[in-house]
Amino acid sequence: MGRFQVITLTDAAAARVREIMDTREGARGVRVGIKKGGCAGMEYSVNLVTKPDPKDDHIEHNGAHVYVAPEAALFLLGTEMDFEVSRLRTGFVFNNPNQSSACGCGESVELKPADLKALAEARAQGAA
DSSP: OOSOOSEEEOHHHHHHHHHHHHHSTTOOEEEEEEEEOSTTSEEEEEEEESSOOTTSEEEEETTEEEEEOGGGHHHHTTEEEEEEEOSSOEEEEEEOTTEEEEOTTSSOEEEOOOOHHHHHHHHHHHHO
16 A cells, blocks of 8 residues: 555445445545544544545545544544444444543543654655
Protein backbone atom coordinates (compact mmCIF):
# COMPACT_ATOMS: atom_id res chain seq x y z
CA MET A 1 0.00 0.00 0.00
CA GLY A 2 2.64 2.54 1.02
CA ARG A 3 0.25 5.49 1.43
CA PHE A 4 -0.40 6.83 4.91
CA GLN A 5 -3.84 6.05 6.29
CA VAL A 6 -5.19 7.34 9.60
CA ILE A 7 -7.64 4.43 9.70
CA THR A 8 -8.13 1.19 7.83
CA LEU A 9 -11.37 -0.35 6.59
CA THR A 10 -12.42 -3.95 6.65
CA ASP A 11 -14.02 -5.36 3.50
CA ALA A 12 -17.40 -5.31 5.31
CA ALA A 13 -17.04 -1.60 6.14
CA ALA A 14 -15.98 -0.84 2.56
CA ALA A 15 -19.01 -2.74 1.21
CA ARG A 16 -21.36 -0.73 3.46
CA VAL A 17 -19.74 2.59 2.47
CA ARG A 18 -20.09 1.66 -1.23
CA GLU A 19 -23.76 0.79 -0.59
CA ILE A 20 -24.28 4.23 1.00
CA MET A 21 -22.51 5.90 -1.94
CA ASP A 22 -24.67 3.99 -4.44
CA THR A 23 -28.00 4.77 -2.76
CA ARG A 24 -27.53 8.46 -1.86
CA GLU A 25 -27.49 10.93 -4.73
CA GLY A 26 -24.25 12.89 -4.92
CA ALA A 27 -22.57 10.84 -2.19
CA ARG A 28 -18.79 10.75 -2.51
CA GLY A 29 -18.22 8.72 0.66
CA VAL A 30 -18.54 9.12 4.42
CA ARG A 31 -16.72 11.35 6.90
CA VAL A 32 -15.64 9.94 10.23
CA GLY A 33 -15.17 12.22 13.19
CA ILE A 34 -15.61 12.38 16.90
CA LYS A 35 -17.90 14.55 18.97
CA LYS A 36 -18.33 15.18 22.65
CA GLY A 37 -21.23 13.28 24.11
CA GLY A 38 -22.46 10.15 25.81
CA CYS A 39 -21.64 8.88 29.27
CA ALA A 40 -17.98 8.12 28.50
CA GLY A 41 -17.24 11.53 26.96
CA MET A 42 -16.97 11.05 23.18
CA GLU A 43 -18.90 9.47 20.34
CA TYR A 44 -17.92 8.54 16.82
CA SER A 45 -19.75 10.36 14.04
CA VAL A 46 -20.26 9.11 10.50
CA ASN A 47 -21.73 11.56 8.01
CA LEU A 48 -22.41 11.55 4.30
CA VAL A 49 -19.87 13.40 2.14
CA THR A 50 -21.10 15.13 -1.00
CA LYS A 51 -18.19 17.57 -1.29
CA PRO A 52 -14.87 16.34 0.14
CA ASP A 53 -12.93 18.74 2.35
CA PRO A 54 -9.31 18.96 1.12
CA LYS A 55 -8.12 19.15 4.75
CA ASP A 56 -9.57 15.71 5.55
CA ASP A 57 -7.46 12.57 5.39
CA HIS A 58 -8.81 10.43 2.54
CA ILE A 59 -8.88 6.64 2.71
CA GLU A 60 -9.93 4.47 -0.22
CA HIS A 61 -10.50 0.74 0.11
CA ASN A 62 -12.21 -1.47 -2.51
CA GLY A 63 -13.86 1.57 -4.11
CA ALA A 64 -15.16 2.95 -0.81
CA HIS A 65 -14.13 6.48 0.19
CA VAL A 66 -13.80 7.53 3.82
CA TYR A 67 -12.70 10.96 4.96
CA VAL A 68 -11.33 11.67 8.44
CA ALA A 69 -11.82 15.08 9.99
CA PRO A 70 -8.44 16.71 10.87
CA GLU A 71 -9.46 17.28 14.50
CA ALA A 72 -10.27 13.57 14.83
CA ALA A 73 -7.05 12.19 13.29
CA LEU A 74 -5.12 12.08 16.58
CA PHE A 75 -7.94 10.17 18.24
CA LEU A 76 -8.45 7.76 15.34
CA LEU A 77 -4.84 6.95 14.38
CA GLY A 78 -4.51 3.19 13.95
CA THR A 79 -8.26 2.53 14.12
CA GLU A 80 -9.90 -0.23 12.10
CA MET A 81 -13.39 0.64 10.85
CA ASP A 82 -15.66 -2.39 10.54
CA PHE A 83 -19.34 -2.95 9.84
CA GLU A 84 -21.27 -5.32 12.06
CA VAL A 85 -24.69 -6.87 11.75
CA SER A 86 -25.84 -8.61 14.92
CA ARG A 87 -29.08 -9.21 16.77
CA LEU A 88 -28.34 -6.25 19.03
CA ARG A 89 -27.10 -3.67 16.54
CA THR A 90 -26.22 -2.95 12.95
CA GLY A 91 -23.66 -0.30 12.25
CA PHE A 92 -20.07 0.77 11.94
CA VAL A 93 -17.72 -0.44 14.66
CA PHE A 94 -14.41 1.21 15.48
CA ASN A 95 -11.57 -0.94 16.83
CA ASN A 96 -9.50 1.90 18.23
CA PRO A 97 -6.14 1.49 20.03
CA ASN A 98 -6.62 4.98 21.53
CA GLN A 99 -9.79 3.97 23.34
CA SER A 100 -9.22 3.80 27.08
CA SER A 101 -12.78 2.87 28.10
CA ALA A 102 -16.34 2.66 26.85
CA CYS A 103 -19.73 2.95 28.44
CA GLY A 104 -21.82 -0.17 28.98
CA CYS A 105 -24.05 0.47 25.98
CA GLY A 106 -21.02 0.84 23.69
CA GLU A 107 -22.34 4.07 22.20
CA SER A 108 -19.74 6.36 23.73
CA VAL A 109 -16.05 6.01 24.46
CA GLU A 110 -13.18 7.64 26.26
CA LEU A 111 -10.34 8.39 23.87
CA LYS A 112 -6.80 9.48 24.50
CA PRO A 113 -5.03 11.22 21.64
CA ALA A 114 -2.24 9.39 19.85
CA ASP A 115 1.21 10.90 20.04
CA LEU A 116 1.38 13.89 17.68
CA LYS A 117 4.95 12.91 16.78
CA ALA A 118 3.75 9.41 15.77
CA LEU A 119 1.08 10.94 13.52
CA ALA A 120 3.61 13.28 11.88
CA GLU A 121 6.10 10.42 11.35
CA ALA A 122 3.41 8.16 9.88
CA ARG A 123 2.35 10.92 7.47
CA ALA A 124 5.97 11.56 6.47
CA GLN A 125 6.59 7.84 5.78
CA GLY A 126 3.37 7.61 3.77
CA ALA A 127 4.38 10.56 1.61
CA ALA A 128 7.81 9.11 0.85
